Amino acid sequence: MFLLKKLIALLLMPPLAPLILICGGLLLLRWRPRAGRVLAWSGLAVALLVTMPPAVDALLGGLEDIPVLQPAQLADAEAIVILGGGARTNAPEFGGQTVNRLTLERVRYGARLARQSGLPVLVSGGAPSGSQPEAELMKTALEEDFRLPVKWVEAASLDTRDNARMSAALLHTEGVKRVVLVTHAAHMRRSVEAFEAAGLAVIPAPTGFFRRGPADDTLPRLPNMNSTYAGTYAIHEWLGLLAYRLSR
Structure with missing residues (x-):
């Protein structure tokens, strides 16, 4: 399927x-x-x-219509969930594989929020291509590059609904019901729907906005x-x- x-x-x-x-x-x-x-x-x-x-x-x-997270909202959360966005399978400089650009953007912002709040972190992402699970690569990046511990690793999911269902199962066993959800702004609507359907209260933390900003208006609006x-x-x-x- x-x-x-x-x-x-x-x-x-x-x-x-x-x-x-x-x-x-x-x-x-x-x-x-x-x-x-x-x-x-x-x-x-x-x-x-x-x-x-x-x-x-x-x-x-x-x-991308969900507003940026405000620092005060972190006080209402019990954990931070960072969703995987893909892996780079040919990364010899990292010993084989590592997170791709999308996942790195999410990991970076998730690490920032975790430091601001002190909340525990869950990383979620399986291995759709059959290689090393994204969540394991995210854990490595967070702990080795950002010096931030990861409490939960959900490494079996194949899509966003799997992310939600399997992450919720892990968090519910720890009594966690309200999470900060980190993913790309364009992916947030679908992610919030999936995580709320899985029984979690969600505080969206969008990152990686694709829409052009004010600085881009100086450039020709041509395909690129x-x-x-x-x-x-x-x-x-x-x-x-x-x-x-x-x-x-």
Whole structure:
């Protein structure tokens, strides 16, 4: 089921989705020229749209709408949960594997909050690719690079719902009911839904905002590497939210 979900997501997301439209349109040109042209140009339009900064900001607007955590909110929590965002499997300078950029951003912010609050930390993330679990890599990064102890390691989850269900099981045995949840801002809506459904009260702590800031307004609002990645991430999150609604 996990692999099936990933395959469906790949087919519905850039770059495959626009390419499928373009290829389908080109194949239709011989028999249905008008429909083929419409389909091919539609694929090209979608490919451009999801990389244009204004369109990407619009996609992110409904995702990155949870405000930044205020320090006073930490007093109401009992633990900090940091969600994994992937691993870098070819990291010879780290002895094999380490956290990827997304996970490192979450780990860094989680470490900052843990130092401010003194709250215990849970890291959550399995090994979807069959390599070393993300949670183990996160624990190593936190303890060796940030000098911060990790109390709980949830290393079996494969997706956000697994993160929530398995983390809640660990925390409930310790009597923890209210947590600070650290993940990317665009991923927060889906994460809060999953963790609340698992029986935890959640204080969101979003990080890694993809939307352009005031300093970016001086740059041309043209497609670029960052907007392309952010657009793909936003579509992934909207598809995830849609899947949650359909599976209720």
